[in-house]
Amino acid sequence: MRKVELNIINAKILVEDNLVEAGVSINQGKIVKVAKSPNLPASDVTVDSQNMLMIPGVVDVHVHLRDMNLSYKEDFSSGTQAAIMGGVTTVLDMPNTSPPTNNAERMKEKIDKSAKMIYSNVGFFGALSLDPHETSMMAKEGAIGFKLYLNDSQYNSLNDEKLLMRVLKPVRSSGVPLSVHAEFPQELTQETGSVGTRYEIERFMRSHDPQMEADAVSMCLNMAKESDAHVHICHLSTRTALDLVSRAKLAGTPVTAEVTPHHLLLSYKELNRFGSYAKMVPPLRTAKDAEGLMKGLVDGAVDVIVSDHAPHTVEEKKQRFIDAPSGIPGLETMLPLVLTEMLEKRITLRRVIQTMSENPTQLFKLKDMGKIAEGYNADIVLVDLHKEKRIEAQAFRSKAKYTPFAGRIVKGIPVMTVVNGIPVMRDGEILGKPGDGRVIRHVEVKRNDRLTVGDD
Numbered sequence: 071m072r073k074v075e076l077n078i079i080n081a082k083i084l085v086e087d088n089l090v091e092a093g094v095s096i097n098q099g100k101i102v103k104v105a106k107s108p109n110l111p112a113s114d115v116t117v118d119s120q121n122m123l124m125i126p127g128v129v130d131v132h133v134h135l136r137d138m139n140l141s142y143k144e145d146f147s148s149g150t151q152a153a154i155m156g157g158v159t160t161v162l163d164m165p166n167t168s169p170p171t172n173n174a175e176r177m178k179e180k181i182d183k184s185a186k187m188i189y190s191n192v193g194f195f196g197a198l199s200l201d202p203h204e205t206s207m208m209a210k211e212g213a214i215g216f217k218l219y220l221n222d223s224q225y226n227s228l229n230d231e232k233l234l235m236r237v238l239k240p241v242r243s244s245g246v247p248l249s250v251h252a253e254f255p256q257e258l259t260q261e262t263g264s265v266g267t268r269y270e271i272e273r274f275m276r277s278h279d280p281q282m283e284a285d286a287v288s289m290c291l292n293m294a295k296e297s298d299a300h301v302h303i304c305h306l307s308t309r310t311a312l313d314l315v316s317r318a319k320l321a322g323t324p325v326t327a328e329v330t331p332h333h334l335l336l337s338y339k340e341l342n343r344f345g346s347y348a349k350m351v352p353p354l355r356t357a358k359d360a361e362g363l364m365k366g367l368v369d370g371a372v373d374v375i376v377s378d379h380a381p382h383t384v385e386e387k388k389q390r391f392i393d394a395p396s397g398i399p400g401l402e403t404m405l406p407l408v409l410t411e412m413l414e415k416r417i418t419l420r421r422v423i424q425t426m427s428e429n430p431t432q433l434f435k436l437k438d439m440g441k442i443a444e445g446y447n448a449d450i451v452l453v454d455l456h457k458e459k460r461i462e463a464q465a466f467r468s469k470a471k472y473t474p475f476a477g478r479i480v481k482g483i484p485v486m487t488v489v490n491g492i493p494v495m496r497d498g499e500i501l502g503k504p505g506d507g508r509v510i511r512h513v514e515v516k517r518n519d520r521l522t523v524g525d526d
Contacts, residue, residue, distance in 0.1 A: 071095075071103065071111040076491060078117045079107035081124035081452065083417055083442055094124070096448040103283055104444060117493070118450050122485065123419075126427035126440050127159025127449030128405055131215075132249070132304060132328060132376035134397065135161065135192070135240040138180070139168035144263055144469050145379040146187040149401070152379070152468040153190040154495045156402040157299055157484030159449035160439060160510065161190055161379075164319065165197040165217050172197040174207035181212070181509050190418050191449070193434070198248065200227065201431075202240045209244035212511025213303075214434055216241050219251045221351070242299040246512050247326070247433060249302045252286035252311070253352050270392040271341045278353045280308045280417045287311045290335035294325045301435065303327040305378050306423035309353040309362030314473075316371045326433055328374040330400065331407045332420045332474065336360070340474050346394035348385045348474035350380065367425065368417055374433065375425045378403040381470030403461055405451075407475065409482025413455065436510060448491035457483040 079093035083104070093107040096388040103110055136144035153161050163180070165171035170196060171180060180194055193214030199205045205216065209335070228234045241248050256277050264356025287303060291314060294301035306312050306327050315327045332350065337357045340348040348354060366372045387394050408426065410418050431440030438446045458481045463471045492520060495504025 073112045073114065074102060075113065075175065076115045076117070076126050076493075078119055078124065078450070078452070078488075079110065080121055081119040082121060082174060083124050084423060087418075087420055089123075093119075093123070094448075094450070096443060096488070096491045099448055101442065101446050101448050102436075102443060103250055104458055110469060114344065117486070119486075120414050123216070123453040123455055124442060125423055125453060126442050126449050127313055127425045127451055127487065127489065128157050128378070129160040129164045129430035129436065129440060130158045130377050130401065130404070130436055131374060131430045132378045133161040133163055133401065134166070134378075134380045135163045136167060137183070142469075143383060145188070146184040146370045146439045147193070147504060148467060148469050149379070149381070150187070150189040150192065151500055152399070152401040152466060154487040154489060154500070154502065155467050155484070157451040157453070157487055157500070159190050159451070159487060159489045160193070160436065161401070162193045162195060162214050165195045166219065170197050171195065171208075171506060172199055173204050174211040177208050177213060178212045185505065185509050187504045188509070189500070189502045189504065190489055190507040191510050192507060193436070193510040193512075198225075198237065198241070200224070200233075200237055200355040200516060204238055205237070206239035206240040206244070206453075209240060209246065209512065213244075214510065214512050215246045215249055217249050217251070217312060221251055221253045221288070223255065230441060234293065238293065238297045242297055244512065245435065247300040249304050250282060250290050251285075252290050253303075253482050254286045256282050267345060267391050268342070273417035274349070275394065277336060280310060280355065283308055283352055284310045284314065287314050291315070291325060293301050294318070295323050298324060300324045302327070305330050305333060305352060305376065306363065306372070306425070307333045307355050308359050311365045312363060312371055316366070319371075326373040327371070328376045329367060329372050330376055330378045330446065331400065331404050334360055334363050335407060335411075336474060338372075344474045344476075346389065346391045346474045348398070349391065349394055350378070350398055351396045364416065368421060373429050375404070375408060375424065377401050379468070381406065381468055384472055387472055399466060399468045402466050403473060403475050403480070405481035405484060406459070406482055407478075409453065409455070410480045413481055435512065448488055450488040451484050453482055454485045457481065457484050457485070459483055459489045
C-alpha cells in the first residue's frame, strides 16, 4: 500500500464485544486500513494513542445550532466547535430557527452560510410543511430529515387524517425520517394568590403533564402505521411513552426513539436546585422515569442517544423561571456523561457505540459513517478512560455557559477528535479550521436497513 496521510496507532478498538489493540490508516478523508499497528502502511503523520480507546465519531441527530437571527445564542462556528470538543463529529440541525427552515430557499441559505464556518459535519432538517410541494422541494435540496412539532398550534389541522396522509406523502417518498416532538400543548389559566419560583416550577410541570406526551406518541404511532413513513420520536421523557413505542415496534410499526442524557440522569428535583438552568421541554420527570429510560436504552427499546443541544444566553436564563426559555447545551457533556455510566457498568461500550454512532447513521441514512472500518469516513474519537474532570460551564466552547450538570465529575474524556481525516481537536485545543466539516445531504439507501439493538 502507498504511503498514507495519517496513522493512529496503539489504540484499543471494540471488535464484536472485545477490545483489541489496533490502529487505523487514513487517506483522503477515509479509513483505508484497520490492523495491528505494526501492519499499517507508512504515513506522513503518526499519532500514538498510547492505548486509548478509539471509537467512531458521535453522530448527534438532535442539535439546535441557532445562527441566522439567533447567532447571539449560538452560531455554526461556536456550535460545531462545541461538538468536536465533545467527540461529536456530525450534527443534524433542527429547523426551528429564526427564520424557520420551512422552504428550500431557507435551507439553501443555511447550507451556503454554514459551509464556510463548520468544524464538524452538519446536516439540516426541514420543518414539515402543510404544503407537500414545499416538503418535496426541501427534500430535493438535501434535507436530512423533517421535523414535526406537535406542541405547535400550526399543526392542529393534522387531526384530519386525509390531510395528514397528503402532508406525509413526500416524506415517505423521499425516504427520510420524520422526527417528532411528541408532546401536545396544554394551556393552564393563571392562578391567583401564588407567587415565586417554586409556584412557577409547579405550574410549568402541570402544563407539561406526562399524559400529553403519551397521547402525542400514540398519534405518532398511528401516523407511522397508516402512512408507512419512518417516524422518529424525539427526546422521550417517560416510561409510559417508551412502553408504547416498544409495543409498536413489536407489531412492526416503522418507529424509532431517542433519549437525552438529562432525561436519563436527572429528575424534576433538579428544577428546585438549578431553576431555569434545568428548564427544557419535555421537562425532567421522575427518578422512576429516568430508570425506565435507562433500562430501555440497555435492552434496545431506545435507539439513539442525542444531546438536544438547545443553547440560550445566561442573561435569558436568568429571567423569572416562567419567562426563561427552555433548553440546555449538551454537545460537550453528552459523551463523557454516557461513558461515565459505561464505566460504572450501567451500559456496555458496545451499546454506547450502537446508540451514538451506528444507529444514528443507519436511521438517517448517512453514507459511510458510524463505524471504524475500511472505506468509512475517517470520523474518529480517542477517549482517555482514566481521565476525570469536573463539568464547568465557563469552559464550554458553546456560547451557552450554563448546565444542570455543573459540578458533576465525569470520567472518559475525548482527547482527540478527527473529522474527515483531519485532527480538529487534541487535548482540549481546537486544531481545525472553519470548513473542515462538510455539509451532508440525504442520499437514498435501501429502506430495509436494520438498526442494531442491545443484547447484553
